[in-house]
Amino acid sequence: xxxxxxRKYDAxxxxxxVADKEVSADExxxxxxxxASAVNPRINAIVRDVPATTTDQPTGPFAGVPFLxxxxxxxxxxxxxxxxxxxxxxxxxxxxxxxxxxxIDAGLVIFGKTNLPEFGAKGIxxxxxxxxxxxxxxxxxxxxxxSGGSAAAVAAGIVPCAGAxxxxxxxxxxxxxxxxxxxxxxxxxxxxxxxxxxxxxGAAVQGVVSRTVRDTAAMLDVISGGEPFGxxxxxxxxxxxxxxxxxxxxxxxxxVRVPSAITPKPHAEAFAAVDATVRALTELGHHVDELPQxxxxxxxxxxxxxLTWFVHLAWDVDRAKKLTGAGNESFERDTLIxxxxxxxxxxxxxxxxxxxxxxxxxRLTTFFDSYDLLLTPTLATPPPRIGEFDLxxxxxxxxxxxxxxxxxxxxxxxxxVDDLVDKNLGWVPYTQLANLTGRPAISLPLHWTADGxxxxxxxxxxxxxxxxxxxxxxxxxxAVPWDGRVAPM
Numbered sequence: 001x002x003x004x005x006x007r008k009y010d011a012x013x014x015x016x017x018v019a020d021k022e023v024s025a026d027e028x029x030x031x032x033x034x035x036a037s038a039v040n041p042r043i044n045a046i047v048r049d050v051p052a053t054t055t056d057q058p059t060g061p062f063a064g065v066p067f068l069x070x071x072x073x074x075x076x077x078x079x080x081x082x083x084x085x086x087x088x089x090x091x092x093x094x095x096x097x098x099x100x101x102x103x104i105d106a107g108l109v110i111f112g113k114t115n116l117p118e119f120g121a122k123g124i125x126x127x128x129x130x131x132x133x134x135x136x137x138x139x140x141x142x143x144x145x146x147s148g149g150s151a152a153a154v155a156a157g158i159v160p161c162a163g164a165x166x167x168x169x170x171x172x173x174x175x176x177x178x179x180x181x182x183x184x185x186x187x188x189x190x191x192x193x194x195x196x197x198x199x200x201x202g203a204a205v206q207g208v209v210s211r212t213v214r215d216t217a218a219m220l221d222v223i224s225g226g227e228p229f230g231x232x233x234x235x236x237x238x239x240x241x242x243x244x245x246x247x248x249x250x251x252x253x254x255x256v257r258v259p260s261a262i263t264p265k266p267h268a269e270a271f272a273a274v275d276a277t278v279r280a281l282t283e284l285g286h287h288v289d290e291l292p293q294x295x296x297x298x299x300x301x302x303x304x305x306x307l308t309w310f311v312h313l314a315w316d317v318d319r320a321k322k323l324t325g326a327g328n329e330s331f332e333r334d335t336l337i338x339x340x341x342x343x344x345x346x347x348x349x350x351x352x353x354x355x356x357x358x359x360x361x362x363r364l365t366t367f368f369d370s371y372d373l374l375l376t377p378t379l380a381t382p383p384p385r386i387g388e389f390d391l392x393x394x395x396x397x398x399x400x401x402x403x404x405x406x407x408x409x410x411x412x413x414x415x416x417v418d419d420l421v422d423k424n425l426g427w428v429p430y431t432q433l434a435n436l437t438g439r440p441a442i443s444l445p446l447h448w449t450a451d452g453x454x455x456x457x458x459x460x461x462x463x464x465x466x467x468x469x470x471x472x473x474x475x476x477x478x479a480v481p482w483d484g485r486v487a488p489m
Contacts, residue, residue: 003157006031007486010212011065011161011219015107018064025054025064029109032066035158036112039489042139045114045152047130050076052111060107061218067108069163070150072120073192073199073206074100076110083316084118084127084146085335087326098191099206099223103163106222114162115149118335119316121309123173123428124389125149128332132386135177136487137453141383144174151178151209155487161215167204168305169378169431172443176378176456179445179485180209181216181473184431185466187438188232190223197231200312201354203435211483213474216442218242220466237467249471254281254459255367256375257291261299262429263380269455270377273447277375277457280446280480288375295367295374296433301360302425304353305432307342311350314342328403333396336403361437368462373472376430378443378456389423434460442469445482452488 001023009017017023029052040046046068058064069076072083075097082088096104103110115125115133125133125148135143136156143152147164151174154162164171166184175182190206192199208219220241226233258266258274278288317331317339328336367374391399425432434441440463443456461469477483 001027001031003031003035007157009160010483011062011210011215012212014065014160015062018058025058025109028064029054029066029111032158033111035156036153039136039156039158042489043134043136043143043152043156044131045133045149045156045158046112047071047115047149048079048082048113050079050110050112052109054109058107060105061222063107065108066159067103067110067162068112068114068150068153068159069100069103069110070116070147070165071113072116072146073097073165073204074163075195076100076113079113082129084116084120084129085320085331086129087320087324087330089129091324095194097195098193098227099163102191102223114147114153116146117148118332119313120146120165120167120170121313121335121338122146122424123169124384125174126386134386135383136489137179138383139489140385141453142177142386144177144383146170147174147209148177151175151180154178154180154209154211156489157486161208161210161219163206164209165204165206166435167200168309168435169428171207171209172378172431172441172456172458173428175209175443175445176458177383177454178209179448179454179456179482179487180211181213181445182209182443182456183207183216183220183466183469184434184441185220185224186440186463188226188230189234189466191225191227191230193227193229197229200308202231202438213470213477214242214245216473217245217470235464241467241470244467244470245474247471248475249468252286252372252472253370254286254288254373254375255291255295255371256288257294258377260294260380260429262302262425263427266377266380267382269382269447269449270380273377273455273457274375277446280476284475284479289371296360296363298429298433300356301433301436302429304356304360305436306424307345307353308350310338310342311345312342314339333391333399333403337399340403357436360433364433364437364439365462372468374460376458376460378430378458379427380429381427382449382453382455384427430458439463440466440469442473444473444476446476446480448485
């Protein structure tokens with residue numbers, strides 16, 4: 001097998017070749033490593049090697065398929081989990097994450113860990129620790145974040161599928177940037193242990209980015225389920241998720257919304273992405289309504305999301321300092337700014353933001369009384385250019401002075417906060433809804449811009465709607481195929 005043949009298969013297809021003894025796990029691993037050697041210097045997707053081993057008789061549904069994991073919340077025993085931070089670059093972890101053990105048990109051959117922003121705190125992948133990851137469709141643009149390294153690796157053909165996770169859009173944003181499928185499962189369906197039962201009050205979940213719906217569905221079968229130290233015993237469907245691929249959904253009623261309170265005037269390509277999707281849905285017999293306003297308070301939800309995110313980031317920084325003895329010099333400026341704002345938030349304000357999730361959830365649930373799904377762009381703009389969100393030099397100097405004098409909490413009263421809101425959510429105002437409400441959502445690669453850059457669309461489903469999302473995604477994949485599109489590199 002050569003690379004061109006390797007690239008034609010998704011993970012499910014490669015696993016069948018291995019099972020049928022048409023190709024060996026060693027051969028696939030060699031192809032993946034060769035492709036990584038050829039393209040990773042340009043895209044910076046893989047940041048750490050994992051000592052991979054293969055066997056002559058691999059077992060499991062993905063036996064022998066090369067795989068990559070994200071360098072946060074996907075611990076590999078004996079190796080550091082950097083979380084994209086210089087503070088944690090050399091601190092090994094004692095045990096596999098539950099999700100990693102599931103992937104190993106499924107026969108996947110893990111040979112590397114992928115790039116991400118520091119603590120997964122941005123929708124772009126540009127850390128001081130590892131440097132920026134680049135989008136294979138255009139090397140000057142971001143692959144998104146925080147699972148940007150995983151998405152770049154899949155889009156570049158290193159692997160057909162890679163580990164990802166999502167606390168505010170970190171599966172769906174890079175999937176949309178890189179022309180991939182990105183499913184965020186509902187709260188509690190996939191494991192975060194054994195180190196923690198859940199993260200960010202359940203907003204963060206495990207998953208993958210992939211090229212095909214059937215890989216996404218089959219991977220969900222591999223990693224779904226509770227664990228003894230988890231807070232939930234999730235209800236699993238009576239049939240495997242993979243079995244829903246090819247079973248068209250009934251005619252659906254779908255509400256669509258493009259403008260948001262954070263981004264009242266999205267880029268024309270965001271409208272074009274939704275328009276193309278609406279045409280495809282209508283041709284398939286689904287009914288689509290344009291919504292006069294968002295079915296939830298998107299401005300309040302954005303504020304609540306960022307407030308809780310900043311507080312959580314302050315906790316991340318303090319935890320890393322206690323674990324490693326690191327000082328402020330080991331963390332990025334933006335991280336320290338956001339953490340300072342988090343520390344300046346009162347406990348009452350924090351709980352207020354967390355408790356308001358019930359209001360957001362109730363409004364969305366009321367929307368689902370009338371509609372089966374919510375459709376939005378995944379991105380409000382095409383993927384930004386590398387470095388586009390760097391703070392201006394004057395603001396860098398001002399923030400450095402405040403951090404040095406331990407008065408950084410004053411930053412919450414400056415223009416820096418507005419800049420942080422804009423660069424964190426201005427181009428991705430749609431994805432946080434599913435995290436705060438715990439609902440499943442998927443990004444599908446149904447649009448490319450005029451200059452050949454992916455820009456995905458998002459479907460949000462009611463609680464337990466993963467199978468419905470898979471059925472519709474597979475139907476759209478047949479109607480508007482995307483796997484034949486190959487990044488120009």
